[in-house]
Amino acid sequence: MKAREQSRLGRWRAACSGRHVMQESATYRNGEAIMARRRKTLLAAGAALGTMLVTTACGTGTGGSSSGDTYTLGVVTSQTGPASQLGVGEKRGAALAAAHINANGGINGKKLKLIFADDQSTPDQALQQTRDLLKQGVAGIVGSSVVANCQAIGPLVEQNGPVEYCLSPGIDASGYVWSASAKTDALAEETMQYWKDKGIGRVAIINTTDASGTDGARAAKAAAKKVGVTVTKQVSYDPNAVSVTSQLQQAMSSKPQALVVWATGAPVGVALKGIQQLGIDLPVMTTDGNLANAFLKRIADYTPKTLLIPATRDFWWQTLPKNDPAYSLEKEYHNKYQAKYGEQPDFGPGVAYDSVLLMAQAIKKAGSTDAADIKAALEKVDGFEGVVGTYHMSPTDHRGLTVEDVRMVQAKNGEFTYVGK
């Protein structure tokens, strides 16, 4: 069995090292006699570019296995690529949680070990890395960072486990799939309600065409309808787009009073640049995936006057009363993170921290690494104090947080400041 896996892995690695590229080139060589030289070269160029897209997708495997005195969890995050502004922090948050658990006696006397994998921000790598982790016998998967990658992993674990704790709020969690943070719909609802309370009744939505963007636009439209805000226009753009000024103009032609930019990372930067170039002076909302220090630094010169983000408790905990148990929990987490990584945690670390703690607690309660036992234990979580919020789960609620856990923060002067509910 092991030998067969080894040889399969070997073949995969060989493919990734470029051997199949050579074979394709050889095929073209055979046709030399009949093909015009120039056309052949062009075809080969196309083939080379095509295979290159495949080779870029090949990643590196991670080693490791579970043994008698440890519990092992797999952590799949986007360490590189566009989603890395989330993934890098998530890895840190997960590591901090594991260190916290192990410093406090581990799980039922056993140490918790995390195996980290990088999905390079692509769904196919998320699936590949998860397969590798499952082969290594992990008790559960924490990750991935964005909706599309979680959706790629979902079908693999949905029926028989193990539990996948997706770190993106955007997925519909059921079966063996859990979702971190507050639901996209809750974030959208909080935003629309906030605007309605401020007297804003006309909103335009601009979203990326990837899974997160499309889901966000859907949620924003539904929330607007629920709250009683008019969506004047919805336009979308490619995450790789160089400029989105034409989409912004299209949105502006519908005379909105505020803009929703549902995208994460560099594409939001491109939209904010467009907003500045067009001299648009409206309040802008973007998603919690952009609650990242790196993002704030990048957009420092292009931040609109009012840039609002719906956020969970780890961003407004300082407004809690000092005698609240959550206050001391948050303080300890923020101080430990600052001490270890030299900066304040942003969106990623919080969700990963809580996910690892919740998985560890479930393993502890279940007393085994059996997927069904862990699932049942997680579904019984009620009133667990995490850094993101207070979790109340059930067999039909694989998230445990609601719109009550969300408040609005504003990105200003390189910081996120609480602006209200």
Add this chain to the structure above:
Amino acid sequence: MVDVVQTIVSGLIVGCVYALIALGMSLIFSMSRVINLAQGAFVVFAALAAVSVQKAAHLNPVLLMVVMAVIFAVVLAVVDVVVIRPGSKRAGRERMLLITVGLLQAIGGLLLVVWGNLPYTMASFSNKQSVTWGGVKLATQYFWIVGVLLISVAALWFLLQRTGLGLTMRATAQDPAAASLMGVNVDGVRLVAFSLAGAMAALAGTAIIPLTFLQYDTVVPYAVNGFIAAVIGGLGSSSGAVAGGLLLGVLEGVFSRYTASSTAEVLAIGLLILLLLVRPAGLRGKMSEVRR
């Protein structure tokens, strides 16, 4: 109507960058018969390098572009001497393609190591706010990008049509072997072509980055789109490269304005495939060269 014009203008600006990539690719192809798939990667490389240079030195935009053009003329010359020239003496055209793909991957890796995985941008060269002409809003950076393309095209035309070196280059493009027999230093001519392509990549990268965000993995879309533009225009034709780049940019822009943007790319490339079926040599390529 204003809306349509705005969409076309945005497309043309992106098209200018594709055109500059295609122009460099076409020039290198004419002189060396090597399709340099890594050409688009040098645009992103130059853009990130320009951000770092600007952060350290705070240069005037014109001076910054000149500095970057010189640096990347040298970089591409080194690439020719160290990688392409020894490669093409040993390997056929198809193998050379693999070498340039490898080069593209290597640049992506280098950018990841040096600049990390976060997106970069730069302040606009001129006023941050756009100017409005007849309702159409134009970012001031648009003028820089168009200017860079115009200057590159004019300089290239002058070099090729009005100088002795240009005559030698045209002779080499027509038949490198014959030119070599006539005493032309073909290696030297190729070196000039690579340097010019490097300078154009640097100008494109430096001019586009204030408009957008770039990072290590944006090398692939630029390489692919630049290559498509070069093929559409007809590899080896400078005017074709410019036309191909602008056409691709406008098609992508127009389609993404009226359809979901992921469909837009498919539609744009589909239309260009149709064009190639009707004109296999591309817009400005020569039929005789395709059939040769």
